[in-house]
Every structure is written in C-alpha cells, then in structure tokens.
Amino acid sequence: xxxxxxxPSVSVSPGQxxxxxxxxxxxxxxxxxxxxxxxxxxxxxxxxxNKERPSGIPERFSGSSSGTIxxxxxxxxxxxxxxxxxxxSADSSGNYGVIFGGGTKLTVL
Amino acid sequence: xxxxxxxxxxxxxxxxxxxxxxxxSGFSLNSIGVCVxxxxxxxxxxxxxxxxxxxxxxxxxxxxxKTRLTISKDTSKNQVVLTMTNMDPADTATxxxxxxxxxxxxxxxxxxxxxxxxxxxxxx
Numbered sequence: 001x002x003x004x005x006x007x008p009s010v011s012v013s014p015g016q017x018x019x020x021x022x023x024x025x026x027x028x029x030x031x032x033x034x035x036x037x038x039x040x041x042x043x044x045x046x047x048x049x050n051k052e053r054p055s056g057i058p059e060r061f062s063g064s065s066s067g068t069i070x071x072x073x074x075x076x077x078x079x080x081x082x083x084x085x086x087x088x089s090a091d092s093s094g095n096y097g098v099i100f101g102g103g104t105k106l107t108v109l
Numbered sequence: 110x111x112x113x114x115x116x117x118x119x120x121x122x123x124x125x126x127x128x129x130x131x132x133x134s135g136f137s138l139n140s141i142g143v144c145v146x147x148x149x150x151x152x153x154x155x156x157x158x159x160x161x162x163x164x165x166x167x168x169x170x171x172x173x174x175k176t177r178l179t180i181s182k183d184t185s186k187n188q189v190v191l192t193m194t195n196m197d198p199a200d201t202a203t204x205x206x207x208x209x210x211x212x213x214x215x216x217x218x219x220x221x222x223x224x225x226x227x228x229x230x231x232x233x
Binding site: 001029030031033035037041042043044045048049054086088089090095096097098099100101102103 | 155156172210216219220222223224226
C-alpha cells in the first residue's frame, strides 16, 4: 500500500523557519496537501495542490514540491503555530481515496 | 458559510454497528467535484481516512476497512451517513466528516472543511 512519511517531530525557536517534509514515491505525480491540527480541534487545510494557500491562511505558511518530497515551510514561526501537521495525497496504489502521513509535532521552543 | 456536524452515539459495545450522520450546510453534494469524506483519529494517534462519497453517488473506501464500512447520502436532507460494523475497542476514536474537493483529475483530492468531530468509545 502507498505511504507518506513524515518526521515525528520538529522543533524551532520563535521567529525561525520550520520545514516539515513528507516523502512518498508517487508525489512526483500527485499533489501534496497540508493540514494543521491544534489540540482538541479539527484539522484545518493549510496548503493545497503543493503550494496553494486557502483564503485566510497566513502568508508565513508555504508549500513546495521536489521529486518525491513535499515540504511545508513556516516562516517566522509563532508560538501559536505549535501543533500537529499532516501531509496528504490521493492514493496512487490503484485505490481511489485519501492517504495521510503519520503527522509531525511542531514544538516552538 | 460551510458547516459540517457529526452526530451519533458516544458509546457503543463491541460487535455492535456504529451509525454516524454528517449534517452539512453551505454547499451542495450535487455539484461536480464535491464529495464528503469520513476520517477518524484514535486518541493521540494520526488521522485515518475511512470513506468518501462523491457528487455522482460513487463510493470509495479504505482498503483495510472496506468490508466493514458503508457510506450513503441523502441530498434532500444534506446528510451523509457512515455505518461501521463489528465495532472493536480499537475503533475508539474521534470521527470527523469533511467536505472533500475531488474531480476528474485523480490527484486533486483534499478535505477543505471539517466538522468538529465526535468521540466514539467502544467498550462493554
């Protein structure tokens, strides 16, 4: 089955840049998507189609893609950005559906 | 304004069937490209996609759970229903429904609006 791999945790100081990666063999041919989930809350779509930002999402959140890796970059990290981040793509194993990565806990030091 | 709300039992017994309802507003499930997904999240664990129903009433399921899941829609009521049979304590999770954007490009598939989720505990 198809999998997306994320680092379990990333730590960054306030004001610095955080980068969270997501790797998957099919990502060269599939869009990547990113969600933010704060404790006790539902996920929120941050990035769609690798690099597009929905309205209302701050500009400090950006996405990029290179080969089998998609990356979420948070510039000028703020304390409020501490959350879990999930990447997602469409399943490319022959089953139409959604695949999530295992999630990355971002800690703001 | 798009809203989704999950409803269903908070507690089910092992072997029982779970029925969850997603009631939504602010969009039509008859519009091309519009779908609704169900996703679950066990306490402290990652998101897991369960099922999706699209504007054309096509249904798609997680390969690992498809024998236990049924998704359906009632567009007149703006509702999507998920049933999961043979519940087990390992199915204890928060269950979310989410508006999902899809289309004829199979790589465009993402969840752009989520409900608040409902916690389902499986215990005797």
